[in-house]
Amino acid sequence: MFKRNLIAAAIAVAFAGPAPAQDAELAKIREEIRQAKEGYERRIDALEKRLAEAEAKAGKAEASAAKAESAAAAGPGRTASDSAFNPAISLILQGTYASTSQDPNTFRITGFVPSGGEVGPPKRGFGLAETELTFSANIDPYFRGVAIAALTPENEVEIEEAYFQTLALPRGFTLKGGRFLSGIGYQNEIHQHAWDFQDAPLPYKAFLGGRLGQDGVQLRWLAPTPIFLELGAELSSGDAFPGSDRNKNGVGGSSIFGHLGGDIGRSTAWRTGLSYLRASPQGRGYEDVDSLGGAVANSFTGKARLWAADAVLKWSPNGNASYTNFKLQGEYFRLKQDGTLTYDDSGGSNVFGAVSDYFNADQSGWYAQGVWQFMPRWRTGYRYDTLRYGTVGNGIVNNGLGPVSADFPLLASHNPSRNTLMLDWSPTEFSRLRLQYASDQSRLGATDHQVFVQYIYSLGAHGAHKF
């Protein structure tokens, strides 16, 4: 006991001394520590703790500026107050200035059942986008918790994500539960403020309502291989498009996905994935207008199955992305829906009332985009996205139940496409200003020329960069 105190005192004195004299002392101390280790293995931990404390003291004595440090920063008297366990908090501020040649209120993706998400362009002129508030922390050694709330410009609060994630499952398994962004596709799990363009690609808008967030559980397994191989499965309530709220026990939607990734040399990293999702929408509704201009309530009940393939490749010289880098990303989606469509004009023209018949659709879409950082802070990017109308079988029209194609204007045959250019400037990794131009042919027979100026600011805890 005495010896330990002596050593600790010696250490404290040695480290408090002027710098040049330290090294001989240090060597002596280290020798003593090593000797002590031979016989006193159990004491070592305590001793090193004391060493660290002594160093902390010495460090404080060294710089006069250090005196101004708060007592909590270092030192033996460190107390763990409740606030030391506060979750990491970060806040995203976003806004846009939008100028569009078409009225954003008439936005539609003709040929495709509306996905219900907020997929249209932002309102014209100045507008606030979602303000995102994130809390995250390890809950205990077994779980991590994350909550992300979106404060919408309409002054509402939406829970984007609120989930727990396991930290201690063995053999490469991770379980997530709560509300979270699905692991299908590539961009789906990436938060909107980290996207390379102001809005989502058309296939996301048409088939996933912008992105798929769901309430459920997700199990992932990472293979113990040097190459990245990850498999995942999700069970969810399935109430997000292409599913719908069902008011039923059990599982409404499920998905599986697999990712494969790795490096090519030092400069290139890649990831590819395949995903499959199924959902059973029950009375999934959307509003349309019949040929007389009266309101129609359509609803679909049946099965929806979605396949997705994704690939992303990132290149930077020697893997150092600070100066220049290039990112190539593309995804393909195919959505098949089979079931019954109900057409109800009783709230409008009231010519046919409610009629039902089969409905099936087999539609697809893809996008490819490249983003190039040509000098520090500056990036430019181009995206092409398109949808294929595919085959749509509408029993109500085909079997002559009354309503004709003109009474389903939203399902008119159309292959939407869009070209987008963007330029952004990021003074630091916490701020970004973006200029984006798009020539959008989502609507049948009309091209929307869109110009967006967007800002994204990130406050608080440093977010991690998802690949």
Next chain:
Amino acid sequence: MNRSLKFLIVLAAWCAAQPALAGLSIFACEPEWGALAKELAGEKGTIYVATTALQDPHRIEARPSLIARARSADLVVCTGAELEVGWMPLVQAQSGNPRIQAGQPGYFEAARQLVLIEVPQSADRSMGDVHASGNPHVHLDPSNIARIAVALAERMAQVDPGEAAQYRDRTRAFLERWRLASARWEQEGAPLKGMPIVVYHRDLSYLVRWLGMREVGSLEPKPGLPPTATHLAELLGNLARNPAKAVVRSAYNDPRAAQWLSERAKIPALALPYTVGGTERARDLFGLFDDTLTRLLTVTK
């Protein structure tokens, strides 16, 4: 069906063909910790180094290969002090590996073994990309390496108790060689005392302090911000009144700004290896310090 079966068989065969990981599987966030782990673990360790000397350790992405390697690691050796805050938490979260989570013995942070310098009085990003815990670039002071070696050896012994004696023996031998080398470096570096230099980023602060050099400016206007024309012009003006002997940058920094200043201020531009692998000669930690000193000493001649 047949094809997918074939694929599975090939995959299984390929997995089986991967070399079995013997001993301690170590994931080093930066090359310096990979090199240190190699010294301490010897053939008992299989070491994967996540980044290279040509990559900016602040700006790494949690790319798939890192996640895959972290999955099987027994011990992760990082710098800490928020240096890897942009990627390591994601790698940990996605690794499905409970051994390497924060707070577990399998997660080692070098900066925790030391008292850091340049701890900001307040953490405010208007000061640039400051680290609230202090300057994390701790490895360019030999005494820091020695302290970290002692702690890392203990951690290796804790994670892999069966080979504890081996780690301690190797560490003892390493520290012996390191002490001799440190003494030599201090002697060789004596002429550098008081030498004023311009740095690129404040990633050489521990080196500057150890050798008693003086940092009279940095090419970055604020930590983490790229050099700007205005700032460089201002720096050039300051150097006219308060001259420096050299512009010093790390291997991963863009050479252009240093070159620009070097030509106008008529002082040499030096590229230091910064870490293991940064130059041909910096093949291990000893080579790193040898080469760093040689390069700095060219200025005094």
